[in-house]
Amino acid sequence: MPLLKVDSITCGYGDMEVLTEVSARIEEGEIVSVIGPNGAGKSTLMKAVFGLIHPWQGTITFRDTDISRMEPYDIVSLRMCYVPQVSNVFTDLTVEDNLEMGAFVLDDADLDERKERIFELFPRLAERRRQPAGKMSGGERQMVAMGSALMLEPQLILLDEPSAGLAPKMVSMIFERITRINEAGIAIMMVEQNAKESLRMAHRGYVLANGENRVEGGGRELLDDPEVARLYLGG
Amino acid sequence: MADTQYDETEDTAPGTPARAAGELRTGERIREALQSRTAMVVSIVIILVLLWWAAVAQDVSQYRLLSLTVWGVMLGGVIALGAIGLTLIYGVLKFPNFSHGALVTLGAYIAYTIVIWWPGQSPAIGPFSFGWDLIVGMVVAMPLVGLVALGLDRVVYRRLRRQDSPLVLFAMASLAMAFFVRSIIYLVWGSDFHFYYQGRPNPALDLGFGVRVQADALFILGLAMVMVALVYLLLGRTKMGKAMRATANNPELAQVRGINTERVIAWTWIMSGALAAAGGVMYGLASQLRPEMGFWLLLPMFAAVIMGSIGNPRGALVGAIIIGVAQQVSTAFLSPAYGPAVAFVLMVITLLIRPQGLFGGPGD
Numbered sequence: 001m002p003l004l005k006v007d008s009i010t011c012g013y014g015d016m017e018v019l020t021e022v023s024a025r026i027e028e029g030e031i032v033s034v035i036g037p038n039g040a041g042k043s044t045l046m047k048a049v050f051g052l053i054h055p056w057q058g059t060i061t062f063r064d065t066d067i068s069r070m071e072p073y074d075i076v077s078l079r080m081c082y083v084p085q086v087s088n089v090f091t092d093l094t095v096e097d098n099l100e101m102g103a104f105v106l107d108d109a110d111l112d113e114r115k116e117r118i119f120e121l122f123p124r125l126a127e128r129r130r131q132p133a134g135k136m137s138g139g140e141r142q143m144v145a146m147g148s149a150l151m152l153e154p155q156l157i158l159l160d161e162p163s164a165g166l167a168p169k170m171v172s173m174i175f176e177r178i179t180r181i182n183e184a185g186i187a188i189m190m191v192e193q194n195a196k197e198s199l200r201m202a203h204r205g206y207v208l209a210n211g212e213n214r215v216e217g218g219g220r221e222l223l224d225d226p227e228v229a230r231l232y233l234g235g
Numbered sequence: 236m237a238d239t240q241y242d243e244t245e246d247t248a249p250g251t252p253a254r255a256a257g258e259l260r261t262g263e264r265i266r267e268a269l270q271s272r273t274a275m276v277v278s279i280v281i282i283l284v285l286l287w288w289a290a291v292a293q294d295v296s297q298y299r300l301l302s303l304t305v306w307g308v309m310l311g312g313v314i315a316l317g318a319i320g321l322t323l324i325y326g327v328l329k330f331p332n333f334s335h336g337a338l339v340t341l342g343a344y345i346a347y348t349i350v351i352w353w354p355g356q357s358p359a360i361g362p363f364s365f366g367w368d369l370i371v372g373m374v375v376a377m378p379l380v381g382l383v384a385l386g387l388d389r390v391v392y393r394r395l396r397r398q399d400s401p402l403v404l405f406a407m408a409s410l411a412m413a414f415f416v417r418s419i420i421y422l423v424w425g426s427d428f429h430f431y432y433q434g435r436p437n438p439a440l441d442l443g444f445g446v447r448v449q450a451d452a453l454f455i456l457g458l459a460m461v462m463v464a465l466v467y468l469l470l471g472r473t474k475m476g477k478a479m480r481a482t483a484n485n486p487e488l489a490q491v492r493g494i495n496t497e498r499v500i501a502w503t504w505i506m507s508g509a510l511a512a513a514g515g516v517m518y519g520l521a522s523q524l525r526p527e528m529g530f531w532l533l534l535p536m537f538a539a540v541i542m543g544s545i546g547n548p549r550g551a552l553v554g555a556i557i558i559g560v561a562q563q564v565s566t567a568f569l570s571p572a573y574g575p576a577v578a579f580v581l582m583v584i585t586l587l588i589r590p591q592g593l594f595g596g597p598g599d
Contacts, residue, residue: 050491076493084491092484093477100474101481105493108474148492 003028003156003187004049004080009058009068011048018044019211021058026156031178031188033202033219035195035232041211042191043085046158049189050082051075062156077105081149085160088145091134095125095144098133102148118147121177139170146174150181157181159190163197175201195233199223207232275589279557282581283564290567298445303563309452311539311559312459313521316514317532318539318551319466320507326483326546327503328396330405334387335511335536336529337416342380342512343519343528344424346372350431362450364437365520373516377509384508385501387412393497413530420526429524455517462513463552466506470548479503483546534575535562538582544592553593557581 002025012018018041026032034042047053049060051072060068067075072082081102090098099115119126122143128136133144142162149157162178163171171194179201182188192198199205202219207228215228222228268274290300317339324332349372350357357366391408439447470476482489482499489496511529518528535558542557543550558581562574569577585592 052491072490073493073495076491082491084488087485087488090481090484090488093481097477097480100477101489101492101494104474104478152493 002026003030003063004189005061006045006049007059007061009048009055009060011044011053011055011057013044013053017056017211019048019055022208022211022213023058024206024213024216026187026189027203028155029182029185029187030203031182031190031201031219033195033198033205034189034191034208035199035205035222036208036214037232040208042208043160044211045208046082046160046189046191050080050158052082073105076152079152079154080156080158081152081154082158083145083149083160083162085164089133089136089141089148092132094130094132095136096129098144098148099125099151102151106152114151114153118150121150121180122147139166139173142166142170142174143177146177146181150186154186156187156189159188161191161193163192163194171197196223199233270589272589272593275585275593278584278588279581282584283557283561286561286564290564293568295567296445298447300564300567301444301446302439302448303567304560305446305448306452307560307563308556309448309456309459309521309559310563311556312456312463313514313518314532314535314539314559315463315552315555316459316510316517317529317536318543318555319463319548320510321536322540322543322546322548322551323479323483323503324507325540327479327486327500328392328405330402330409331537332507333406333410333533334412334416335409335507336531336533337413337420338380338384338508338511339515339518339529339532340420340524340526341383341416341529342373342376342508342515343524344420344515345376345379345512346516347424347429347431347519347524348372349375359435362440363454364432364435364449364451369431369516369520373513376512376516378505380512380515381505381508383416384504384511388500388504417526417530424526426526431520431524451520455521458513458517462510463548466510466548469506475499475502531575534582535559535578538578538585541582541590542585542592544595547592547594550592550594 004026006022006024008021008023010017010020022041022045024032024034024045034045036042044053048055051067051070051074055068058068059066062075062078062080065078067078090101093101096115099118100111103111103114119129124140125143125147128140133141136144146159146162159178162174166174175197178188178190190198190202199219199222205217205219205222206213207215207222209232215222215225217225223233287300291297317335321332321335324335346369350368353368357368359366391412392405395405395408437449437451439449440453441447470480478489478494478499479502481492482494482496486496489499514532515529518532522528535555539554539558540551542554543552558578561581562577565573565577
């Protein structure tokens with residue numbers, strides 16, 4: 001049974017339909033990359049999975065629970081978390097408080113241990129634990145955002161364009177950390193502009209276009225697919 | 236494995252140019268200097284010195300001036316209790332709650348009812364003019380007013396929130412609620428002035444250096460400080476407090492993190508109402524109870540909130556004390572009725588020099 005199952009959902013904002021009968025699944029411990037042109041509905045799919053918008057039709061199941069109508073604060077308790085593309089840190093709060101908020105729904109008993117684990121993964125954050133996150137650079141903020149999500153000890157992380165707006169050096173660093181997080185057994189669903197790079201590290205990928213499923217397959221498979229390359233990877 | 240090293244400047248993508256100081260034009264530089272925190276602190280200091288100087292020029296003795304200043308700090312404590320609630324609500328819900336003054340009044344009158352109902356006259360505690368009945372009154376009024384604030388939110392503001400109403404509707408609704416609560420106070424308690432303890436002596440204590448202050452004033456100041464400190468600990472150390480700051484900072488992300496923002500909002504209302512009630516009781520003790528008392532405190536509270544940067548409780552405290560002192564010292568040579576005008580002047584100066592207040596960043 002897959003960890004997450006999106007079963008032919010249709011949804012959108014207001015009257016505007018963005019996704020039409022989109023299906024996807026994520027197995028335990030997988031990296032799944034969702035690619036497609038701008039406006040294909042990649043971010044919308046992620047928002048629907050996380051309960052920020054509710055599907056009009058179709059169901060979303062996480063483990064055994066139907067989460068289609070659940071609110072984000074309830075979904076978080078099921079150990080799924082979401083890293084938005086923009087404003088994904090509390091700028092007024094210190095790095096440490098940001099991390100603590102990541103574990104808001106958990107018991108505080110081993111809070112310090114969990115924080116230390118994040119600081120091991122991102123030593124840079126340990127140095128700046130008392131700094132407000134708003135005073136940090138773009139790359140450091142992305143670390144805070146991912147660190148806060150990891151505080152939940154999630155089974156699935158949804159990453160919305162983790163490399164957006166970062167310099168090439170930072171991008172490879174963030175991608176390297178994503179691989180490492182996945183090696184710890186955490187499933188990852190990511191939406192990326194940087195399609196080639198993200199397919200290279202993904203176990204499987206989905207290509208969305210116009211709010212519909214187009215192609216799906218293994219990460220390598222999609223990379224080598226001439227059709228996908230021509231249409232969505234820019235040659 | 237070592238963390239990848241990189242330069243501060245290199246890690247944002249090209250296209251977001253760094254604004255170097257040298258690139259600013261002279262005009263911008265002058266403007267920036269005028270709008271700096273230093274400029275604002277300097278102008279506040281100048282205003283306070285002018286007030287003191289005006290008092291001295293009117294032959295007010297320096298002892299009285301010193302006492303007035305101490306009184307001002309006390310009044311600042313009372314304003315701060317109201318202003319902190321106001322700034323918290325603004326921080327989380329982003330609207331100016333004009334009904335906050337009415338909550339202050341309501342708190343004062345609920346405590347008054349307890350004092351009236353108290354069997355017999357409660358004897359005064361130590362050097363103070365009040366007895367345990369007032370303390371009990373305050374302890375009862377705080378949660379009650381907190382619940383009233385929560386009730387108003389459930390009935391009015393939450394509906395507006397659900398409909399994503401524009402800010403101006405929230406502000407108008409809160410103004411309407413101010414009149415509503417005030418009318419209820421008129422209905423229940425009448426329009427007469429009241430004192431918690433009619434005619435009970437409250438002699439001033441000599442603090443040395445010729446400073447004479449009533450024991451009650453010291454109590455009010457002490458209690459206000461303790462409550463502000465508690466709010467501080469709550470916001471800085473507890474999970475709920477951090478969740479409040481997180482929700483104020485970024486409500487969408489707060490939800491993503493699993494924070495039930497409606498619950499945070501509820502607690503913010505309760506806290507804000509309770510602090511307003513405490514402020515009301517202390518204000519009533521320092522002067523007298525009248526249905527308009529909170530309304531007159533509204534302007535100084537807003538001035539304090541704006542001066543200390545909207546949404547910042549520490550700023551509200553600092554702003555409140557500055558405004559309290561300015562108001563009290565001005566009574567040395569002005570009718571106390573001009574108190575709110577003094578607060579208003581300070582508010583306008585803040586808005587002109589540095590609209591984001593003492594503790595705000597340049598982009599706020």
